[in-house]
Amino acid sequence: xxxxxISQVGLLGVxxxxxxxxxxWWAVPLLGCLWGVYEEARNKPALVAALAGGLGWLILLIWxxxxxxxxxxxxxxxxxxxxxxxxxxxxxxxxxxxLAWGAGIVGETARLVFASRRRK
Amino acid sequence: xxxxxxxxxxxxxxxxxxxxxxxSSRVNxxxxxxxxxxxxxxxxxxxxxAEIPSNAGAVVSSLGDSVEVLYDRRGVPxxxxxxxxxxxxxxxxxxxxxRLFQMELQARAAAGRLTEWxxxxxxxxxxxQRAVGMSWSARRDMEAGGRNSExxxxxxxxxxxxxxxxxxxxxxxxxxxxxxLGVSPEQWEPINSxxxxxxxxxxxxxxxxDRRRQRIAARIGRAATAAxxxxxxxxxxxIQPNERDAPRFDFEPFPPPPERERRTTNEVVAIRHEADNxxxxxxxxxxxxAAGLRSGExxxxxxxxxxxxSATGHALLSGDPHLGLTLPSIWYEVHLQVPGEVDVYGVTIxxxxxxxxxxxxxxxxxxxxTGSDVLDYYWETLDSDRSPTRYFFDGEWRELxxxxxxxxxxxxxxxxxxTLYSTHRGPVIFADDGPMSMRWTVLEDEGxxxxxxxxxxxxxxxxxxxxxxxxxAPAQNMIVADRSGNIAxxxxxxxxxxxxxxxxxxxxDGSRSENDWQGYWGLDEYPHSVNPSQGYLxxxxxxxxxxxxxxxxxxxxxxxxxxxxRINELxxxxxxxxxxxxxxxxxxxxxxxxxVFVPAFLExxxxxxxxxxxxxxxxxxxxLAEWDLLYTKxxxxxxxxxxxxxxxxxxxxxxxxxxxSGRRVxxxxxxxxxxxxxxxxxxxxxxxxxxxxxxxxxxxLTESLSxxxxxxxxxxxxxxxxxxxxxxxxHSNIWHLLGFPALSAPELPVxxxxxxxxxxxxxxxxxxxxxxxxxxxxxxxxxxxxxxxxSGNPVSSLYQDRVSxxxxxxxxxxxxxxxxxxxxxxxxxxVLTLEPGGDQ
Numbered sequence: 001x002x003x004x005x006i007s008q009v010g011l012l013g014v015x016x017x018x019x020x021x022x023x024x025w026w027a028v029p030l031l032g033c034l035w036g037v038y039e040e041a042r043n044k045p046a047l048v049a050a051l052a053g054g055l056g057w058l059i060l061l062i063w064x065x066x067x068x069x070x071x072x073x074x075x076x077x078x079x080x081x082x083x084x085x086x087x088x089x090x091x092x093x094x095x096x097x098x099l100a101w102g103a104g105i106v107g108e109t110a111r112l113v114f115a116s117r118r119r120k
Numbered sequence: 121x122x123x124x125x126x127x128x129x130x131x132x133x134x135x136x137x138x139x140x141x142x143x144s145s146r147v148n149x150x151x152x153x154x155x156x157x158x159x160x161x162x163x164x165x166x167x168x169x170a171e172i173p174s175n176a177g178a179v180v181s182s183l184g185d186s187v188e189v190l191y192d193r194r195g196v197p198x199x200x201x202x203x204x205x206x207x208x209x210x211x212x213x214x215x216x217x218x219r220l221f222q223m224e225l226q227a228r229a230a231a232g233r234l235t236e237w238x239x240x241x242x243x244x245x246x247x248x249q250r251a252v253g254m255s256w257s258a259r260r261d262m263e264a265g266g267r268n269s270e271x272x273x274x275x276x277x278x279x280x281x282x283x284x285x286x287x288x289x290x291x292x293x294x295x296x297x298x299x300x301l302g303v304s305p306e307q308w309e310p311i312n313s314x315x316x317x318x319x320x321x322x323x324x325x326x327x328x329x330d331r332r333r334q335r336i337a338a339r340i341g342r343a344a345t346a347a348x349x350x351x352x353x354x355x356x357x358x359i360q361p362n363e364r365d366a367p368r369f370d371f372e373p374f375p376p377p378p379e380r381e382r383r384t385t386n387e388v389v390a391i392r393h394e395a396d397n398x399x400x401x402x403x404x405x406x407x408x409x410a411a412g413l414r415s416g417e418x419x420x421x422x423x424x425x426x427x428x429x430s431a432t433g434h435a436l437l438s439g440d441p442h443l444g445l446t447l448p449s450i451w452y453e454v455h456l457q458v459p460g461e462v463d464v465y466g467v468t469i470x471x472x473x474x475x476x477x478x479x480x481x482x483x484x485x486x487x488x489x490t491g492s493d494v495l496d497y498y499w500e501t502l503d504s505d506r507s508p509t510r511y512f513f514d515g516e517w518r519e520l521x522x523x524x525x526x527x528x529x530x531x532x533x534x535x536x537x538x539t540l541y542s543t544h545r546g547p548v549i550f551a552d553d554g555p556m557s558m559r560w561t562v563l564e565d566e567g568x569x570x571x572x573x574x575x576x577x578x579x580x581x582x583x584x585x586x587x588x589x590x591x592x593a594p595a596q597n598m599i600v601a602d603r604s605g606n607i608a609x610x611x612x613x614x615x616x617x618x619x620x621x622x623x624x625x626x627x628x629d630g631s632r633s634e635n636d637w638q639g640y641w642g643l644d645e646y647p648h649s650v651n652p653s654q655g656y657l658x659x660x661x662x663x664x665x666x667x668x669x670x671x672x673x674x675x676x677x678x679x680x681x682x683x684x685x686r687i688n689e690l691x692x693x694x695x696x697x698x699x700x701x702x703x704x705x706x707x708x709x710x711x712x713x714x715x716v717f718v719p720a721f722l723e724x725x726x727x728x729x730x731x732x733x734x735x736x737x738x739x740x741x742x743x744l745a746e747w748d749l750l751y752t753k754x755x756x757x758x759x760x761x762x763x764x765x766x767x768x769x770x771x772x773x774x775x776x777x778x779x780x781s782g783r784r785v786x787x788x789x790x791x792x793x794x795x796x797x798x799x800x801x802x803x804x805x806x807x808x809x810x811x812x813x814x815x816x817x818x819x820x821l822t823e824s825l826s827x828x829x830x831x832x833x834x835x836x837x838x839x840x841x842x843x844x845x846x847x848x849x850x851h852s853n854i855w856h857l858l859g860f861p862a863l864s865a866p867e868l869p870v871x872x873x874x875x876x877x878x879x880x881x882x883x884x885x886x887x888x889x890x891x892x893x894x895x896x897x898x899x900x901x902x903x904x905x906x907x908x909x910x911s912g913n914p915v916s917s918l919y920q921d922r923v924s925x926x927x928x929x930x931x932x933x934x935x936x937x938x939x940x941x942x943x944x945x946x947x948x949x950x951v952l953t954l955e956p957g958g959d960q
Contacts, residue, residue: 017160024161025143025154029136046132060159068167073915077163079862080300081150092157092164099139105132109125 005043009051016056016096025096028053032100036107046104053100054093061092146530151302161291163299169292170916172950180209180284182277183956189214190940191949194932195910195918198455198940204573205277207456208473210954212281212308215452217952219470219912220285220305221295222448225857226471227312230319231255235527235535237301243527243536250525251540253547254322257563258314270570275310278473282308284954295912297858316471317569321562323443324489325594329677330497330627331551335785340775343375348776348788351625351667353678354795357685358666359597359609359659361652367685368666371795376803377775419661419679420488421877422599423687423705424607429655431696434897435601438702439477439486442879443889445854447864447920449908451890456576457940464576465902465936467890474572477890479902482579483602484894488659490595490611493675494561496618496637498630500548502555511543511557512631520548543630557630559637561614565592581606581650588612589643597647597659603896608650609657611664615641615674622673647674656691660684660877680790682875685712702893703903707871707878707929709750716794717765718744724821737822740764740829743839751873753847756840758873764828769793771820774808790875846873853884854907854923856914863914865907865923878929891931903931 012035019027032049039045064070071085078085143154156162172191180187187201187210197214201207216223228234232249234242249255262272286305298305337345357367421440427433443450451467456475466478477486502508503517510517521542529535541548545559574587584600585608591598595613616637618624628635647664649657660683664674689712690705691697725741728734740760747757769787776784796804800817807815815823837843847869856863870887872878880887887907894902907926911918925932937943 020158021160025158029140057157057159061164064159064164064167068170069915070164070167073164073167073170076862076914077296080860092159095139095143095153095157098135099143102132102135102139105128106136109129109132 005048008048009055012048012052013055013059016053017059020056020060028096028099029103032103033107036104037111041108041112045108046101049104050097050101053096057093057096146302151300156299163296165292166296166913167915170913174950177953177955178284178288179957180213180281180954181957182280183209183954185956187954189952190943192935192943192947193949195949196453196455200457200940204458204461207458208274208277209281211456211473212278213285213954215470216282216285218910219448219452221297222857222912223471224306226316226319230315235529237303239530240535246527247538250538251547251549253563254315254318256523258311258318261314261566262311264566269566272310274473274569275313278313279308279310296914313472313569316469318562321594325494325562327495330625332786333625334627339785341378344377347374348792349677351673351676353663353681353791355681355791356666357662357681357688359662359664360647360649361654362666362669364666371798373799374802374804421660421683421687422486422488423656423658423691424599424601425697426607426655427605429695429697431698432897434895435605435607436697436702437484437599437601437894439890439892440706441487441889442887445852445885445887445907447854447856447908448912449906451906453910462576465934472569474569475576476572479894479900480576481900483584483600484896485575485584485598485600486892487596487598488661490597490613490664491661491675491679492595492615493624494595494614494616496559496624497556497627498545499627500543500555500557500630508541514633561593568592580604581608585610599657599659601896606651607657609659611647617641624673625676658687658691660687680875682712683877686710686877699893699895703931705877706888706891709752709871711751711873711876713790713875714749714761718749718761720797721764721821721825724818725825727818728822736826736829740825751846751871751876753869753871755846756844758846759836759844759849760828760832762873763832764824767824767827768820771807771824772804850880851884852880852887855885865920868927893931900936902934902936904934905931
């Protein structure tokens with residue numbers, strides 16, 4: 001079970017990263033919602049989506065760090081906003097997690113509602 | 121559904137809804153968080169665009185042929201094209217690649233469209249720009265030029281290049297500032313180049329001195345105004361040498377100040393209190409003036425040395441324009457090469473399709489601001505105060521030109537609408553004391569940008585000057601040297617011919633055509649000097665012509681000549697000038713004003729101390745006497761002098777202060793204060809803040825010196841304890857264009873103060889914006905720097921890589937290859953190939 005969840009988070013994380021790169025930040029709630037609809041509730045799709053959302057953006061952050069001076073950027077951008085740079089990095093990871101989790105719950109709920117109506 | 125599920129769903133809906141809301145909408149001043157935080161396309165992606173790629177290519181559809189651009193290790197693009205048109209397109213592309221945000225910001229500022237980015241906060245600034253007619257005249261220039269004028273043509277070619285960059289750039293290339301503002305780059309229009317050039321004209325020649333003079337005259341009378349704010353500078357070291365002894369001090373007695381009402385002790389105490397409180401705002405006023413109103417404390421330097429006075433026997437030229445210091449810098453360094461046509465190196469202003477200051481294989485040139493009076497105001501009689509349609513002129517009513525100017529907000533909504541009017545002279549301004557029209561050469565300039573390409577192609581001093589004949593505004597002292605050893609300087613631009621005695625200091629009656637300008641000076645009348653016998657030429661914004669040689673009115677309220685005196689002194693003393701010396705002159709620590717005022721302070725103290733022992737004054741005089749008159753970074757006496765001089769000025773010019781407050785309407789130049797030193801009992805020395813005492817010169821000098829010691833002690837600690845070090849008290853501050861401290865380089869120690877060749881005064885936000893020394897030998901060699909870096913990306917290694925060099929006063933030797941393709945491999949940072957194609 002644990003292995004399955006980890007691999008789901010990993011794969012979905014890559015999907016979040018690719019989708020964000022291709023379609024922008026809107027991909028996060030959309031993908032989160034789709035995952036909630038697709039995966040059964042007992043597999044905690046919202047939690048997986050949240051972790052994958054954070055992982056996806058972490059992958060992209062690492063890509064930026066490899067390709068350029070991310071730490072300097074973090075310090076300067078955070079300086080402009082008047083927050084510590086760690087806060088900006090944390091916000092960048094928490095934001096997709098929150099979006100993906102919320103969207104995952106919505107998707108999960110939609111799946112349950114749809115399934116119960118079909119049963120009726 | 122269980123209640124837990126419901127709560128969970130509600131929480132999820134709030135998170136998703138809130139997340140999407142803050143993700144797609146501006147909250148307060150924060151940009152929409154979604155696109156901002158998106159690590160693939162948002163702010164984090166800027167890291168991936170920090171450095172110049174080693175190899176890149178792009179399509180510029182309108183190119184006639186491919187263009188190769190090699191970036192050298194200093195980030196300077198060497199553009200090699202097969203036609204001038206392609207070179208200009210490539211210039212637009214490469215400048216936009218590095219400085220897109222700066223270009224758009226400046227164009228918007230000039231057009232009065234900042235509200236679209238900043239909302240109501242920018243409304244006043246935008247209103248000012250629209251009211252003085254910047255975009256109105258730029259549109260008029262475009263329409264008048266059509267497709268035939270060089271300015272319009274170059275603007276269009278440049279726009280092709282900028283827009284090609286916009287079309288080809290990836291999300292990571294969008295400058296960081298757009299992300300903070302939550303806005304997107306706009307398509308670049310050819311008119312933007314004209315707007316930015318006019319913005320330069322605004323910075324360098326917009327003036328309200330006619331109106332200020334009115335207020336001064338109302339306070340102290342016309343005769344005193346003429347004496348304290350004279351048309352001619354009382355210390356003459358003119359740009360144009362005239363075989364007379366220079367410098368010359370034309371000090372004349374001053375008419376007495378107007379009679380003042382005697383004040384009671386209580387009134388004096390109240391005013392003194394307010395004056396003391398106003399002391400810091402006065403420093404602020406000083407800084408405000410430094411930003412443009414009183415150009416006397418700022419300006420630029422340029423000088424050239426004939427082969428007969430240079431160590432190598434080649435002509436030498438130095439350019440040292442002083443402007444607002446920003447990150448990114450106002451300048452962008454570039455080499456443009458079109459074999460057989462143009463091979464020019466220098467600096468361009470992002471947004472303007474030309475190399476403004478620089479050199480080619482034969483000629484080098486630089487500019488200082490002439491500061492001539494090129495803007496006049498006229499009282500107008502309108503048919504209505506509230507919604508006028510006509511103005512009275514030569515006995516009849518004429519139609520006003522009317523334009524409606526809407527100001528848009530952040531979301532495109534209209535936040536204000538102004539109706540603006542113009543007469544045949546120019547825009548109408550509604551001042552407190554009535555409507556005025558203004559006539560200003562900057563609004564009448566149509567062809568100055570085109571002149572720079574003529575300059576770039578010139579092969580001699582003569583050809584350069586011919587090319588610049590079509591340059592109109594803002595008027596510049598254009599210094600030039602060529603490889604044949606010729607040097608020349610000419611104040612070039614439109615200089616109005618005014619009616620009567622030609623004086624432009626008054627606001628005239630606009631209802632009479634006889635008060636209109638009658639044309640412009642002829643080219644042969646411009647202040648001009650070629651190969652003078654003294655073997656050098658220099659300008660530092662001082663009065664161009666000695667009024668004893670040519671008495672014609674050119675301007676008023678000339679900047680203090682301290683820099684002019686110093687550079688002339690240096691050049692006069694050295695008959696074998698070297699490149700290293702030229703570089704050193706840029707940050708020369710000596711200041712001529714100290715030579716004038718320090719002896720005055722010391723002699724006054726000596727006279728007073730003979731009669732009355734005063735331990736504070738004695739200590740202050742001892743410390744000041746120890747000063748070597750230098751503004752080096754480790755100097756520990758300059759602050760004492762500066763504080764004393766500031767105090768002396770404040771105490772002396774109390775007549776210009778308001779009747780009920782310590783605020784001055786204006787402050788006469790330090791040259792006037794120097795002239796007043798010759799008259800120890802002049803009534804101008806009497807301080808209206810004292811009751812029943814009539815002060816003399818020595819009273820104010822000694823009081824100022826004593827005050828300075830106490831003030832400096834209080835603020836900076838005891839002398840010789842490190843607190844008085846010049847590097848602690850005086851800084852340059854290079855702010856980011858949006859004022860973000862995290863992207864700025866503040867509190868840089870500087871060698872120099874107000875009036876030095878490397879000037880630093882007020883808020884420290886102005887100074888040497890570009891330093892260049894060129895040796896016009898068999899092979900042209902040049903050394904340069906500017907306070908910033910080539911890249912506009914704040915995380916690029918080229919963003920502010922030159923700042924420390926600028927602080928130290930050293931220069932880089934430039935790479936000026938005959939063929940950029942032959943640059944050594946380790947000199948090349950990256951290659952960009954621009955190809956024609958795509959949709960034509």
